[in-house]
């Protein structure tokens with residue numbers, strides 16, 4: 001399986017950060033089976049790195065179409081922490097990321113059209129949040145998130161809610177094993 005991961009938040013991917021969350025898999029990278037792209041949003045600004053992550057991801061997915069892809073946009077999280085979830089900066093960040101997601105979606109639709117592939121697109125957040133900003137407590141609002149799952153070139157997956165975080169990767173891999181391409 002060929003895999004791809006892109007993010008503007010270093011702890012996810014940078015091998016120099018303490019234990020990157022997504023394994024480096026150097027041998028797979030050398031063999032071209034695993035490609036990563038990461039930028040330091042803390043230093044360069046999250047709006048900037050999100051655009052770079054999106055551009056790289058669009059290009060790579062369009063040309064290579066790896067079987068499993070992970071793309072993380074940082075600015076919604078960043079603005080949510082800074083300004084809370086009920087203010088214009090947060091909604092503006094949502095709007096910008098919506099556009100980046102739309103562009104990626106078009107790349108996937110093109111692959112489906114050109115190569116007859118079947119894709120499942122999943123969208124989620126890294127954590128829940130208080131309206132005023134901040135998390136880490138025990139409330140439902142902070143500990144819950146959403147998971148959007150839809151098919152491109154195939155039916156939408158039918159998953160029973162609620163899904164606990166520890167179940168997600170298993171569910172995704174099971175769905176992939178039922179894809180025909």
Ligand SMILES: [Zn+2]
Nearest residue numbers: 077081126127
């Ligand atoms: Zn956060």
